[in-house]
Amino acid sequence: MALLKLKNLSVNYGAIQAVRGLDLEVHSGEVVTLIGANGAGKSTALRAISRLLKVREGSIYFEGREITAQAPDAVVRMGIAQSPEGRQVLARQSVLDNLELGAFVRKDRAGIKSDIAKMFQLFPRLEERKDQSAGTLSGGEQQMLAIARAMMSRPKLLMLDEPSLGLAPLIIREIFSIIRNLNAEGTTILLVEQNARLAMQHSHRTYVLEAGQITFTGPSQELLSDERVLHAYLGG
Amino acid sequence: MDAVQFLQNFLNGISIGSVYAIFALGYTLVFSILGIINFAHGAIFTLGAYLTYSLAVGQFGIGGLLADLQLPFQFSFTISLFIGAILSGMAGVLVERCAFRPLRTRGADPLLALVSSLGVALVTVNLLQYLVGSEIYSFPSDVYGDIRPAFLLHIGEKLVVVRTVQIIIFAVSMVVLALLGYLIGWTRIGKALRAVAENASTASLLGINVDRFILYTFFLSGFLGGMAGSLVGTSFGIAGPYFGVSYGLKGLAVIVMGGLGSIPGAVLGGMVIGLAEAFVPSEYSAYKEAVAFAFLFAVLLIRPQGLLGSSQIQKV
Ligand SMILES: Nc1ncnc2c1ncn2[C@@H]1O[C@H](COP(=O)(O)OP(=O)(O)OP(=O)(O)O)[C@@H](O)[C@H]1O
Ligand SMILES: [Mg+2]
Numbered sequence: 001m002a003l004l005k006l007k008n009l010s011v012n013y014g015a016i017q018a019v020r021g022l023d024l025e026v027h028s029g030e031v032v033t034l035i036g037a038n039g040a041g042k043s044t045a046l047r048a049i050s051r052l053l054k055v056r057e058g059s060i061y062f063e064g065r066e067i068t069a070q071a072p073d074a075v076v077r078m079g080i081a082q083s084p085e086g087r088q089v090l091a092r093q094s095v096l097d098n099l100e101l102g103a104f105v106r107k108d109r110a111g112i113k114s115d116i117a118k119m120f121q122l123f124p125r126l127e128e129r130k131d132q133s134a135g136t137l138s139g140g141e142q143q144m145l146a147i148a149r150a151m152m153s154r155p156k157l158l159m160l161d162e163p164s165l166g167l168a169p170l171i172i173r174e175i176f177s178i179i180r181n182l183n184a185e186g187t188t189i190l191l192v193e194q195n196a197r198l199a200m201q202h203s204h205r206t207y208v209l210e211a212g213q214i215t216f217t218g219p220s221q222e223l224l225s226d227e228r229v230l231h232a233y234l235g236g
Numbered sequence: 237m238d239a240v241q242f243l244q245n246f247l248n249g250i251s252i253g254s255v256y257a258i259f260a261l262g263y264t265l266v267f268s269i270l271g272i273i274n275f276a277h278g279a280i281f282t283l284g285a286y287l288t289y290s291l292a293v294g295q296f297g298i299g300g301l302l303a304d305l306q307l308p309f310q311f312s313f314t315i316s317l318f319i320g321a322i323l324s325g326m327a328g329v330l331v332e333r334c335a336f337r338p339l340r341t342r343g344a345d346p347l348l349a350l351v352s353s354l355g356v357a358l359v360t361v362n363l364l365q366y367l368v369g370s371e372i373y374s375f376p377s378d379v380y381g382d383i384r385p386a387f388l389l390h391i392g393e394k395l396v397v398v399r400t401v402q403i404i405i406f407a408v409s410m411v412v413l414a415l416l417g418y419l420i421g422w423t424r425i426g427k428a429l430r431a432v433a434e435n436a437s438t439a440s441l442l443g444i445n446v447d448r449f450i451l452y453t454f455f456l457s458g459f460l461g462g463m464a465g466s467l468v469g470t471s472f473g474i475a476g477p478y479f480g481v482s483y484g485l486k487g488l489a490v491i492v493m494g495g496l497g498s499i500p501g502a503v504l505g506g507m508v509i510g511l512a513e514a515f516v517p518s519e520y521s522a523y524k525e526a527v528a529f530a531f532l533f534a535v536l537l538i539r540p541q542g543l544l545g546s547s548q549i550q551k552v
Contacts, residue, residue, distance in 0.1 A: 052437055052440065052441070071440075071445065072437075072446075073440055073443045073444055073446075076441070076442065076443030077443055081441075082441050084438070084441060088435060088438045088441075090430075090431050090435065090438065091434065092430070092434055093427065093430060093431065097427050100424070100427065101427055101439075101442050102442055104424070104428060104442050104443045104444055105443035149442070
């Protein structure tokens, strides 16, 4: 059974149809990449899964349960976390408070504490800046905070919307190796990326979204050598 | 003005200013979360005063539907004040449900909530008039139990008078401020509240139920408004159902003076306006309100963003 399943999902902004009839599955333990041109509807799909947008048609299932009409906080409780596009850290609160708020749905004080320690191990830069307000972090540090914060809810499914956006190549590598580690520790990941090649190299399967619809899907290794994908998305 | 007169004015000013501060914070909290002014806040102020009065005195006045009604209970002032504020908080929740949420869920322009909250205010005030009439309600002088009505400070030949109710007002307001500061600054609820204020959709991505926190905010706001109304009412009497209107305007002056959406700004603004009023010489006391507003304009000429506001309007 798929951990996450989108069935014929359509999402609109007023009259604009941003996602049309999207079918997508993420299985437990996988890293799945969603790529596509600007405006293809990737962020829209993630926002719909997090229940920030109304679904016009189709359904969303998580662990076999339909969540199409759930509230955003309810799906976080069920185990879906998102690090949104453009990071969206709470600029006026401290790094530590951002992490604590990431664990808002949890009640196990001791577990939260040890997870914060773990995030600091993963991202030592955050520990050095833990009392600083998040708005004063650099772009890369904010990205780390957004990922760490999403992890703090101990999600079964972690959705990352362009984690490499605007980062230096060295930090991008760092972020991807962290993604790989998180997955190795058991977190399932749905990854949206402009950096298609790197994302595909770090994922099991890939979906290609074009104008709100899936045009290609398959194991990332295969798509990486597919002529058409190569041409359109990998600059080859 | 000599030093003793100065001291007298100063003490009067910080007492009433502290109440302005907690009242104005009610506006600030809602503004921080929704970015709009809740015009029903002045009506809640009035409602709170009547609630505390009826709980503490156990009966109503000579006008209105409830004329001469004797309540089967009567509480001490402290308990009445507390219950009155809690009930006012619930009224705040009701205001959210009636005037704000229906518009929000339909995606209406937030400015429309100004109008709907004004509507709720009018209905509340008219309902109060219907129920309790329009005469002045004064708290009985023994409402605090058996304590002296005032403290006299002899300074040389001169005398500084501090009414007990002024001390009560100041002390209660300070306790409320301290608790609110702790709640918002240090607790999990407060952090979540600030997250909602900063970015509601990010907050919901963290599993925070935004609608519930908006309700909490209106409860706190109503609690503060009702408590402020009760405190002013015990000091000066409840001057009819329209009693809250002028305080409502003054509260707006306070938050504009302090900086819209700023919590420390509301506190400072309340103190400044309270002091400005207190220093108006008694022969001009009819112009007190005008003086407060004139002071506000003067401050805004120098700092358009308010005393503690940031140059861009920023929430909390
Ligand atoms: N709030 C909005 N209101 C109206 N249209 C929107 C809104 N957000 C996105 N859209 C439109 O929906 C379509 C999909 O946008 P979306 O943000 O999902 O694209 P994306 O695939 O994430 O693109 P990018 O790679 O640039 O982040 C675009 O055509 C966009 O213009
Ligand atoms: Mg996007």
